[in-house]
Amino acid sequence: MLASLLKYRLEKDGYAVAIKSNGKEVKQDIAEHLPDAIISDVMMPYFSGIELVDYLRNDLKSDIPIILISAASNEENVISAFKMGANDFIAKPVSPSELLIRVAREIERYYCT
Amino acid sequence: MYLSSKTYQLPFLINSPKIHTDLLWDLTLLFLVLAGLYVFFIFFFKNRSATLFRKRKSKRAELAPIISNFLFHSPEDPKTEQREYVELKITIREYLSDKYFRKVLADILFDLQKDVAGATQERLYKLYVELGLHQDAYQKLSNWRWNTVSQGILELSQMKVTDAFHFISKFINDKRGVVRKQAEIAIISLKEEGINHLLNNTKYAISEWQQLRLIEALSSLKDYRPPKFKTWLISHNKDVVLFSLRLIKHFNQNDAAASITELVKHKNDQVKIAAISCIKDFNFNEANSVLKKVFWNCGSMVKVQILDTIGAIGDEGDLMFLNEIGKLESNFSVVNKAHAAINTISPDSILPTENIVEDLVAPITKSESGLYDVEFLETEVEYSEVVVKPEKTIETKEIEVEEIEVFDLVEKKEPKVKEETEEPIEAPDFKIQEMERELNNTLNFSLGLIDAAALGKDEDELKEAQEDYAQMSKEQRVKFVDTLESVGDKRETQLLEFIMEHEEDAELRFRAFNTLKSVGNKPEQAVEIVSETITPSVEPTVKLEPLKLHGILPEESIFYDLYAYASDMNSKEILIQEIMSIGDERDIPFLIQLQQTETDIIKALVDQALATITKAISEKPVEDAVDTSVAEVAGNNTIDEIDFSALQTLVEKPETKPNKDTDGKGGLIPLELCFLYDELGILYDENNNKEDLGLNFELSKEFEVMVKSNNYNLQNE
Secondary structure (H helix, E strand, O other): OHHHHHHHHHHHOOOOOOOOOOHHHHHHHHHHOOOOOEEEEOOOOOOOHHHHHHHHHHHOOOOOOEEEEEOOOOHHHHHHHHHHOOOEEEEOOEOHHHHHHHHHHHHHHHHHO | OHHHHHHOOOOOOOOOOOOOHHHHHHHHHHHHHHHHHHHHHHHHHHHHHHHHHHHHHHHHHHHHHHHHHHHHOOOOOOHHHHHHHHHHHHHHHHHOOOHHHHHHHHHHHHHHHHHEOOHHHHHHHHHHHHOOHHHHHHHHHOOOOHHHHHHHHHHHHHOOOHHHHHHHHHHHHOOOHHHHHHHHHHHHHHOOOHHHHHHHHOOOOOOHHHHHHHHHHHHOOOOOOOOOHHHHHHOOOHHHHHHHHHHHHHOOOOOOHHHHHHHOOOOOHHHHHHHHHHHHHHOOHHHHHHHHHHHOOOOHHHHHHHHHHHHHHOOHHHHHHHHHHHHHOOOHHHHHHHHHHHHHHOOOOOOOOOOOOOOOOOOOOEOOOOOEOOHHHHHHHOOOOOOOOOOOOOOOOOOOHHHOOOOOOOOOOOOOOOOOOOOOOOOOOOOOOHHHHHHHHHHHHHHOOOOHHHHOOOHHHHHHHHHHHHHOOHHHHHHHHHHHHHHOOHHHHHHHHHHHHHOOOHHHHHHHHHHHHHHOOOHHHHHHHHHHHOOOOOOHHHHHOHHHHOOOOHHHOOHHHHHHHOOOHHHHHHHHHHHHHHOOHHHHHHHHHHHHHOOHHHHHHHHHHHHHHHHHHHOOHHHHHHHHHHHHHHHOOOHHHOOHHHHHHHHHHHHHOOOOOOOOOOOOOOHHHHHHHHHHOOOOOHHHHHHHHOOOOOOOHHHHHHHHHHHHHHHHO
16 A cells, blocks of 8 residues: 555656565566666565565666665664665655655666766 | 183173164264365355455555545646546545445555655545544444454544544543553543543553553653653552552652652552652652661562662661661561662672681791791681780791681881981082072072172173183174173173173174163163264164164054054054054154155154154153153154154153152062062162162052052061
C-alpha cells in the first residue's frame, strides 16, 4: 500500500515508477534493465534490501542511487546499509514530501555532477 | 500337571470381545465420512479465506490510487485532476454504502497510517473521519465480543478520533482486562488529560507491563507537559500510588518529598520499596530518620532497600545505626547490606573476615646487615592488639622463629635535642660589579645618603673617564653618550661638560648638552645656555625643528594622531577648533607644524588657535615671564620668523622648574621612595628630592592619603 502511495506521489512529480512486489522480481528486472534510481524496503520477500544493494554494487558494478526504507531503523541496519553502498536511509513512517526531496537530491548528485 | 495346564490358560478379561462384523463396517464408514468432512471443511474454509484475501487484495489495489488521490490532492492541481478528484468522491460515496467496502477502506487507512508521517498522515486522519469510517469503529464499541470492542478502541485511538475520548473512557473500568488495557492506552494517547482521568477513575490494578506501555504512550505525545503526579500519591488505589511514584521518577518531579517520605510507612511493601527508591533517586536526606524508624518493622526486602538508600544518602552519623543492625539483625542479606552501607559511607571500615587465614608465618630471612627482615612483622602489626612492651625488641640475632611475638609497635619519635652553638655568620665578600655600584650609588643618591656635591670631587676618576672618552672611537663615543642619556645623573655633569667642550661631532656635543640639561644640576644655567645657543641667527635648517630638539615634539600633542586620521577638511576644522578650546603649550609645536603644511583655510584656523592658546597661557601667573615671547610666536605667521629662544623658554619651563605647590600637589615623591623612607626612618627633604628626580605624578586617592599621613607623622616626629 505504501508502495502504491509513493508511486502515485512520485508520478505526480514527473517520475516514471515501476513497482516490484519482492526482491526476486527486482533482481530479475534490474539484471535486464537498470533504472535511474531504486527505492527499496529493507524487508522484502526472497531478497532483502541490503542484499539488493550488495548485488547491485558488487555483482552489477552499478552505482545508481539507492534509497532504503525500513521500519527497523536500528543502528545496525543503517550502518550495514551504508556499508553496502546505499545512498540514503529513511526510517518508517515515511514522509512522502521528504522522500521526494531525497530522491531529487540523489538523482541530481549522481547525474548532474 | 494341573498347574502347568492352568498356567497356559488365558485370563478371561484379555480375551477379544465378540463383536458383530457389521458393526465394524459401520464404524469404518463413520470414520471415513468424518475424515471426508474434515478435509472438505479445511478446503472449504481455506479456499474461502484465500478468495476473500484475493478479493480484498484486488480491492485494495483498486482503492490505492483513489486514496492516494485523496491524500495528495491540492486545490492548485490542474483541472483534469480536479475533475478526477470530484468524480472519485462521487464514486466513493456510492461505494461507502457497502459494508464490506467500508471495512476494506478502513483497513487500508489503518495500515497506511503506520507507514506515513507528516502532512500526509494528518490528511489521512482527516480522510478517515470525512469518509465516516469512525462510525463503524463506534459501532464496534457496543459489540458483545471483547476482541471487537478492543479493535474499535484501537482503531479510534490510532486514527486520532479525539471525539471518541468519552466513549472510550467508559471502558477503563471494564471487567474485561484486554478492553480495559486498550482503553487506558487509548485515552492517554488521545488527550493529554487522559492520564489525569485514568489516575482519578481507575479502580483496577495496573500491571507493571501496562505501566510501561502507558509511559511509552505518554512519551509519544508531542509537547507533553506532565501534571504534578504527587496529587495521586494519596489515592486509595495502591496501583495508582505505585504508578504515580513511577511517573514521578520518570518525569523527575522532586517536589513531593513529604508525601514520598510518608509513603515509607505504607503497609504495602511494594509501595514502600517504590517510595524508598524515589527517596534514593531524589536524594531526600530528610527522609533518613523516617527510614531508620520504620526499618525494624519491615520485611527483609524492604530492609535491604532502606539500607541501600541510607548507604547512598546517609552520612557518618548513620554509622552507629548501621553497626547496630550488623550486631542485632539475623538475616544474612540485611547484615551484608548494612556492612556495604557502612563501607559506602566510610570506605574500608569493614574488611573481609570470612575465610581469611590469620596465622600466616612468613619465612623470616636475614638481611645483608645480619638483622632479621621485619617487613612481614610490620604487616602483622596491623592485626595485633597487644600492648607494646618497649623493652622487647627484635634486634637480637638469637631470636627463634617459633617464639616471635608480634606487638603493636608504637614508635614515638622524640625530637632530637642537639645543642648547636650558633656560628657567627661570616659576611660574604661580595665584589660589587661596576653596574651594581652604579646602581647602588644611584639609589643612595636618591635616598640622600650620598652628598651629590662630593661625588663630583673624585678628580682622578673624572680624569680617567675623560681620558677614556678621548681615546674612544666615534661609535663607542656615540654609545657612551647614549648610555649617559639614559642613565646619567648629576655625577656625570663634569664629564658631560667635558664632552660638550671637546667633542668634535656637533651632534654628540648637542646630545651631551641635552643630557646635561636633563640631569639638571643648574637649571638656570641650562636655560641660559639654551637661550644663548639657539638664537634666530642659527642656520634655517636648525630653525625648522627647534621644538623637536628641545623636548616637545608635535607628536606629543593629543590631537596629532586624531589629525592624522582626519580624512576631510571638515574633521580637521573641528579638531583645530577643539585645540582652540582645550589646547595648551604642548599643542603649540603641532600647530606651528600645521602652519607650515596645511592650506590657507586651515592656516587661518591654526592662527586663531595659536592666538587663543597663547592668550590662555598668558593669563597664568606662573608664566608671566614668557608672555611677551609667546605673544610674538603667536603673532608670527611663518616659522622662520618665530623667536625660538622665547618659545624654548616657554616649553622648557615646566620641565626645568616644576610647579611648586601651585595646585597643592607639588610635594609629591615616588611612592616606592616614600615607603623606603618610611622603612629606613629617614626624613626626606621634599625640595631636594623634587629637584633631583624631577618626578611629579598624581597618586590615586588612597595612596595620596597614605603619603600625606606618612608625611604628617614624619613632621610630628
